[in-house]
Amino acid sequence: MIFGNAGNPKMLDPIFTDEGETYRITRQMLDTLIQNKPGTADLEPSLAEKWEPSNEGKTWTFSLKKGVKFHDGTPFNAKAVCFNFDRWFNMKGELAQNAMIYYGDVFEGFAKNEGAAKGDPVYKSCEVKDDSTAVLNLTKAKGAFPAAFTLPAFSMQSPDAVTKYKGDQVTGSSGAPTFSEYTSKYVTGTGPFKLESWDQAKGQVTLVKATDSPSQQAKVDKLIFKIIPDENARKQALKAGDIQGYDFPAPADYGLLRGDGEQVLIRPSFNVLYLGINQANNPKLKDPKVRQALAYGINREQFVKTKLAEGSDVATEFVPKVISGYTEDVKKYPYDKEQAKKLLQEAGATDLTLKFYYPTEVSRPYLPNPADTFTAISEDLKAIGIKVEAVAKPWNGGYKEDVQQLGKQDIHLLGWTGDYNDAGNFIGTFFGRQKKEFGFENKDLFKTLADADAAPAGDAHAQAYQKANKEVMEYLPAIPIAYPAPAIVVGPKVKGLVASPLTDERFNTVSVG
Known part of the structure; x- marks a missing residue:
C-alpha cells in the first residue's frame, strides 16, 4: 500500500x-x-x-x-x-x-x-x-x-x-x-507496523508489517507514505496507480474521481476552520469592534457553498454541532458588509492593514485548499476597506512556528480536527490560556474554561461548556469560518479502509487486490 x-x-x-x-x-x-x-x-x-x-x-x-x-x-x-x-x-x-x-x-x-x-x-x-x-x-x-x-x-x-x-x-x-535521531530513525512501539526507513531527501517513509503486534495483524507487508505536496500531482499519481490513496481530495474533484472508479469516503464533520486574530501583533485588533468587523465582513455562507465539500456547514462557534457543549445560544455574526464598515469607522480603523498568513504544501481536513481559502477571505476583507499583505509559508517549513510560537501574523488561517469527543478539546485547546497565536489575556475567560474542564461528566460538563462557548463568541478572540466535511480517497482495488471522523484511519485492515 x-x-x-x-x-x-x-x-x-x-x-x-x-x-x-x-x-x-x-x-x-x-x-x-x-x-x-x-x-x-x-x-x-x-x-x-x-x-x-x-x-x-x-x-x-x-x-x-x-x-x-x-x-x-x-x-x-x-x-x-x-x-x-x-x-x-x-x-x-x-x-x-x-x-x-x-x-x-x-x-x-x-x-x-x-x-x-x-x-x-x-x-x-x-x-x-x-x-x-x-x-x-x-x-x-x-x-x-x-x-x-x-x-x-x-x-x-x-x-x-x-x-x-x-x-x-x-x-x-x-x-x-532540533530533535534527536530517535525521532526520525528509532521510534519504537507495539503497533501493527514498524519503521523501516524515513528517506527525507526522497520524501518517503516506509513501514513494514510487525508480525508480533498485539493489535490486529496487518494485511499488507509494507506500507509506504510518499510525500507529494501538490494536490493535482497526488490525483494524477492515484489515477496512474503509483499510489493507492491520498487524503483531503478537492471537493471539486469528487465527481471526477468517482467517475474514474476511485472510492471517495466522506468523513462526518468533526473539525472547525477559523481565522485566527493576533491581538499582540497589531494594537487595533485589541478593539472588539475591529474583531467584530472582520466577522461581519466575511461571507461564510458563500465560501462554504462554493469552496467546500458536500456536508460542510457554516460555523457559528468553535465547537462542532455533534459535540456535547455545542449551543445555538451564542452571539452570531452574519454577513453584513455595511455593519463591518461601520464598526471599522467607529473604531478609527478605516486604514487598517493586516499581515495575513496562510500555509502552503499542505491540505488539512479543515483546510483542503489553503490558497483558495486565503483568496476568498482576503477578497471579502478588501471589500470592507482592509488592506491585506499576504504571507505564504510551508506548513512544515515555518508556518506553524510563525503563527503559534512566534506570533508574527496579524491574522491567519488554521483549524482543528477533534482528537476526542469533548468541547474542551476545541475551545479549551484554543483559548484556555494565554498563547502566542492569539496574543490576548482574559483571566475571566480562562477561568470559565478551567471550570468547564473540571466539571463532572454529563449534564454539568455540557452546560459548563455551553457557558464557555457564549463567552468566547462575545469576546471573539478569533472567527469560526466553517465545519468542513473532509474526505479520503483510495483506488478501486483497496479494501478495508474505514473513514474516521477523527482522521484516525488505521491501515492494518487494508488490503490491495
Missing part, C-alpha cells in the same frame, strides 16, 4: 508535535492505552483492556494486555506505562516542553515548568501495582479523561529505545528546535 501524503511528517515521536501528517504515520506504529472504535469517536480497548476511575476522577487504574512486546523485543507492562508518563512529566527544557503541545494542554504543567506551560501539573504519579496493572494518580479530575488517553501524543513507546537513542534530547533555538 502506497499512500500519498501532502507533506513531510514533522518527526515520528508524536509527543513532540500536534500535526496530522505525523500522526497518520505514527498511528500505524504506536498504540495508546485506549483507542477510538474505527469510524467513530467511541472508546474501545487498546493496550489497556479495562480502565476504571476512582477517587472522584483523580485516580485511573489500567488493566493491561498481557504478553505484549515492543518492536525491539522488550516487554510492554505497567513499568513501561509509568516510564512514559514519567518521561513526559519530567521533560526538561523550554524547547522540548513547548513542542509538547498536547501534554501542555491536557496535563497543564510539568515537574518544573520551563516553557509556555505555566499551570500546576495535573499529573502526580504512576504506580506499578503489578506487571499488568498501572495506576495513574492526578492532582485533580479532568473532564477530558478518559477520551484524552486516545491521543496519539500519549502513545506508549519502548523505554529502552527512548533511553538508548536519547529521545528527550532537544537542541537548537526557539522556533527552530
Whole structure:
C-alpha cells in the first residue's frame, strides 16, 4: 500500500508535535492505552483492556494486555506505562516542553515548568501495582479523561529505545528546535507496523508489517507514505496507480474521481476552520469592534457553498454541532458588509492593514485548499476597506512556528480536527490560556474554561461548556469560518479502509487486490 501524503511528517515521536501528517504515520506504529472504535469517536480497548476511575476522577487504574512486546523485543507492562508518563512529566527544557503541545494542554504543567506551560501539573504519579496493572494518580479530575488517553501524543513507546537513542534530547533555538535521531530513525512501539526507513531527501517513509503486534495483524507487508505536496500531482499519481490513496481530495474533484472508479469516503464533520486574530501583533485588533468587523465582513455562507465539500456547514462557534457543549445560544455574526464598515469607522480603523498568513504544501481536513481559502477571505476583507499583505509559508517549513510560537501574523488561517469527543478539546485547546497565536489575556475567560474542564461528566460538563462557548463568541478572540466535511480517497482495488471522523484511519485492515 502506497499512500500519498501532502507533506513531510514533522518527526515520528508524536509527543513532540500536534500535526496530522505525523500522526497518520505514527498511528500505524504506536498504540495508546485506549483507542477510538474505527469510524467513530467511541472508546474501545487498546493496550489497556479495562480502565476504571476512582477517587472522584483523580485516580485511573489500567488493566493491561498481557504478553505484549515492543518492536525491539522488550516487554510492554505497567513499568513501561509509568516510564512514559514519567518521561513526559519530567521533560526538561523550554524547547522540548513547548513542542509538547498536547501534554501542555491536557496535563497543564510539568515537574518544573520551563516553557509556555505555566499551570500546576495535573499529573502526580504512576504506580506499578503489578506487571499488568498501572495506576495513574492526578492532582485533580479532568473532564477530558478518559477520551484524552486516545491521543496519539500519549502513545506508549519502548523505554529502552527512548533511553538508548536519547529521545528527550532537544537542541537548537526557539522556533527552530532540533530533535534527536530517535525521532526520525528509532521510534519504537507495539503497533501493527514498524519503521523501516524515513528517506527525507526522497520524501518517503516506509513501514513494514510487525508480525508480533498485539493489535490486529496487518494485511499488507509494507506500507509506504510518499510525500507529494501538490494536490493535482497526488490525483494524477492515484489515477496512474503509483499510489493507492491520498487524503483531503478537492471537493471539486469528487465527481471526477468517482467517475474514474476511485472510492471517495466522506468523513462526518468533526473539525472547525477559523481565522485566527493576533491581538499582540497589531494594537487595533485589541478593539472588539475591529474583531467584530472582520466577522461581519466575511461571507461564510458563500465560501462554504462554493469552496467546500458536500456536508460542510457554516460555523457559528468553535465547537462542532455533534459535540456535547455545542449551543445555538451564542452571539452570531452574519454577513453584513455595511455593519463591518461601520464598526471599522467607529473604531478609527478605516486604514487598517493586516499581515495575513496562510500555509502552503499542505491540505488539512479543515483546510483542503489553503490558497483558495486565503483568496476568498482576503477578497471579502478588501471589500470592507482592509488592506491585506499576504504571507505564504510551508506548513512544515515555518508556518506553524510563525503563527503559534512566534506570533508574527496579524491574522491567519488554521483549524482543528477533534482528537476526542469533548468541547474542551476545541475551545479549551484554543483559548484556555494565554498563547502566542492569539496574543490576548482574559483571566475571566480562562477561568470559565478551567471550570468547564473540571466539571463532572454529563449534564454539568455540557452546560459548563455551553457557558464557555457564549463567552468566547462575545469576546471573539478569533472567527469560526466553517465545519468542513473532509474526505479520503483510495483506488478501486483497496479494501478495508474505514473513514474516521477523527482522521484516525488505521491501515492494518487494508488490503490491495
